[in-house]
Amino acid sequence: MKRYSAFAVAREALRYHMGWDRAWASPEPKKKYDVIIVGAGGHGLATAYYLGKNFGITNVAVLEKGWLGGGNTGRNTTIIRSNYLQDSSAAIYEKARGLYETLSQDLNYNIMYSPRGVMMLAQTQHEVRGYERTAHANALQGVATEFISPNRVKELVPIINIDGPRYPVLGALWQPRGGTARHDAVAWGYARACSAMGMDIIQKCEVTGISREGSKVTGVTTNRGDIACDKLGIVVAGHSGHLADMAGFRLPIESVALQALVSEPIKPCMDVVVMANTVHGYMSQSDKGEMVIGGGADGYNNYTQRGSFHHVEETVRALVETFPMISRLKMLRQWGGIVDMTGDRSPILSKTPVEGVFINCGWGTGGFKSIPGSGWGFAELMAKGHSPLTAEFNLDRFKEGRFIDESVAAGVAH
Amino acid sequence: MLILTCPCCGVTAEETEFHGGGEAHIKRFGPGSSDEDFHGYLFEKVNPKGVHFERWRHANGCGKWFHAARCTVTLEVFGTYSAQTTEPPQDIKDKISAKRPGWSWREFA
Numbered sequence: 001m002k003r004y005s006a007f008a009v010a011r012e013a014l015r016y017h018m019g020w021d022r023a024w025a026s027p028e029p030k031k032k033y034d035v036i037i038v039g040a041g042g043h044g045l046a047t048a049y050y051l052g053k054n055f056g057i058t059n060v061a062v063l064e065k066g067w068l069g070g071g072n073t074g075r076n077t078t079i080i081r082s083n084y085l086q087d088s089s090a091a092i093y094e095k096a097r098g099l100y101e102t103l104s105q106d107l108n109y110n111i112m113y114s115p116r117g118v119m120m121l122a123q124t125q126h127e128v129r130g131y132e133r134t135a136h137a138n139a140l141q142g143v144a145t146e147f148i149s150p151n152r153v154k155e156l157v158p159i160i161n162i163d164g165p166r167y168p169v170l171g172a173l174w175q176p177r178g179g180t181a182r183h184d185a186v187a188w189g190y191a192r193a194c195s196a197m198g199m200d201i202i203q204k205c206e207v208t209g210i211s212r213e214g215s216k217v218t219g220v221t222t223n224r225g226d227i228a229c230d231k232l233g234i235v236v237a238g239h240s241g242h243l244a245d246m247a248g249f250r251l252p253i254e255s256v257a258l259q260a261l262v263s264e265p266i267k268p269c270m271d272v273v274v275m276a277n278t279v280h281g282y283m284s285q286s287d288k289g290e291m292v293i294g295g296g297a298d299g300y301n302n303y304t305q306r307g308s309f310h311h312v313e314e315t316v317r318a319l320v321e322t323f324p325m326i327s328r329l330k331m332l333r334q335w336g337g338i339v340d341m342t343g344d345r346s347p348i349l350s351k352t353p354v355e356g357v358f359i360n361c362g363w364g365t366g367g368f369k370s371i372p373g374s375g376w377g378f379a380e381l382m383a384k385g386h387s388p389l390t391a392e393f394n395l396d397r398f399k400e401g402r403f404i405d406e407s408v409a410a411g412v413a414h
Numbered sequence: 415m416l417i418l419t420c421p422c423c424g425v426t427a428e429e430t431e432f433h434g435g436g437e438a439h440i441k442r443f444g445p446g447s448s449d450e451d452f453h454g455y456l457f458e459k460v461n462p463k464g465v466h467f468e469r470w471r472h473a474n475g476c477g478k479w480f481h482a483a484r485c486t487v488t489l490e491v492f493g494t495y496s497a498q499t500t501e502p503p504q505d506i507k508d509k510i511s512a513k514r515p516g517w518s519w520r521e522f523a
């Protein structure tokens with residue numbers, strides 16, 4: 001792997017940019033790997049990367065049915081924050097946020113992490129109490145957040161209407177080091193680093209079956225032949241239930257569509273991320289000037305990557321009331337992703353009933369922010385059989401009634 | 415946009431009139447059942463990629479619950495039927511078989 005640098009850009013400029021290497025290789029699958037990861041989204045690629053970097057395990061394949069980063073990793077609204085209520089959540093999300101701070105340097109790939117600040121509006125008394133509680137919890141967890149006044153909200157976001165008739169802004173939970181990053185670049189940066197360690201990233205390779213001998217996994221069946229492995233990591237977001245079916249166990253997960261949209265580009269008007277969970281909408285401005293908008297998930301099981309129009313309408317209605325100046329904006333694009341929802345709105349990073357099969361899923365509407373931390377912890381779990389970061393997120397927590405309840409804490413989970 | 419027909423009042427309307435209620439035909443396990451069964455009943459979902467059976471409520475209409483048979487890959491609705499049953503009726507199963515030969519869902523096929 002040739003390093004990217006200012007010098008390299010200058011050198012290539014002098015020779016018509018003919019010297020750039022491909023960022024990652026496209027090898028044919030081998031017969032056998034120590035570890036196979038299914039799904040080349042952010043979580044799968046980060047897992048592979050930390051398996052290599054932290055544990056020296058590099059005989060690894062990442063199998064992807066489409067193109068890498070083409071799942072939810074390339075479809076999300078890129079909000080990064082770690083202001084969660086429960087200790088185990090704060091730990092893994094803050095680990096991730098911390099890794100994001102230096103990820104561009106670590107990967108030698110500009111992921112455009114922009115800690116511009118994330119603001120979650122409190123628009124009911126209930127939300128005020130909830131966020132004050134979260135701010136206290138965050139203080140104990142070592143996550144820097146604070147509860148701020150409506151006037152401070154207006155200072156930070158001049159385009160906001162804080163005295164709307166129905167849901168006036170009563171304050172906000174403010175995380176100054178939250179923000180956004182370039183989603184594709186996160187997938188691409190990890191992929192490039194994995195490829196450089198000698199791992200095989202195999203695109204257009206769909207896993208169609210999981211083979212086992214007794215209770216132990218032996219490999220996978222794919223549209224490009226059978227591939228053997230000692231350990232298998234399933235990291236397929238919305239398709240987790242489908243893959244669990246193949247392995248022969250069930251998950252407490254349902255797959256639904258979540259949509260987002262962007263407007264035409266306009267001049268810079270808002271330099272923080274604003275989330276309004278009561279009215280169900282959130283917005284930030286991309287570097288290109290587009291307003292990036294998202295809302296709540298659709299209400300029924302769906303694998304189509306298309307959502308229902310009335311959810312877009314609801315989101316836009318809420319945001320127009322909160323930001324009156326956007327009422328004349330034209331929307332450019334709208335899309336959907338299939339998100340994997342658990343009952344307690346927390347992820348599952350766990351061993352499974354099949355020996356050698358591990359699963360990382362349930363990130364639902366909010367797992368972009370956690371990619372580095374999840375990969376870090378899940379790689380440790382796969383390599384050593386235990387990780388302090390993931391321990392609480394195991395599959396047994398449902399049976400044991402040990403929920404990590406973030407649904408009450410956030411309302412909307414992004 | 416889904417379009418469903420409520421079998422209780424006969425109205426055909428778009429999804430904003432209805433409210434999804436999750437997986438149908440769940441067998442209840444209560445006090446006295448094993449931990450496994452209770453856990454399965456409460457948490458384990460079928461979440462299929464394909465034929466699915468769901469509960470829906472005609473929330474902004476007659477208010478009643480009913481069942482729908484749907485494909486989660488194409489969003490095609492195979493049919494709706496009364497909730498007063500523990501198993502999809504034969505005509506619904508036949509309709510699905512005509513379009514998705516070899517389908518199965520939990521113990522139904």
Ligand SMILES: Cc1cc2nc3c(=O)[nH]c(=O)nc-3n(C[C@H](O)[C@H](O)[C@H](O)COP(=O)(O)OP(=O)(O)OC[C@H]3O[C@@H](n4cnc5c(N)ncnc54)[C@H](O)[C@@H]3O)c2cc1C
Nearest residue numbers: 039041042043065071072073076077079207337367368369
């Ligand atoms: C509209 C939208 C907005 C969002 N906004 C935010 C946000 O602002 N902040 C945030 O933190 N999170 C957000 N999220 C959630 C976030 O995108 C996801 O939690 C995260 O990207 C999941 O990453 P992943 O790697 O687990 O899954 P994915 O990126 O979906 O990757 C899974 C991969 O597995 C592949 N796959 C599936 N089945 C198979 C198979 N059989 N064989 C081989 N490969 C297979 C898929 O093709 C896919 O590429 C949003 C999601 C959506 C849809």
Ligand SMILES: [Zn+2]
Nearest residue numbers: 420423472476
């Ligand atoms: Zn009705």
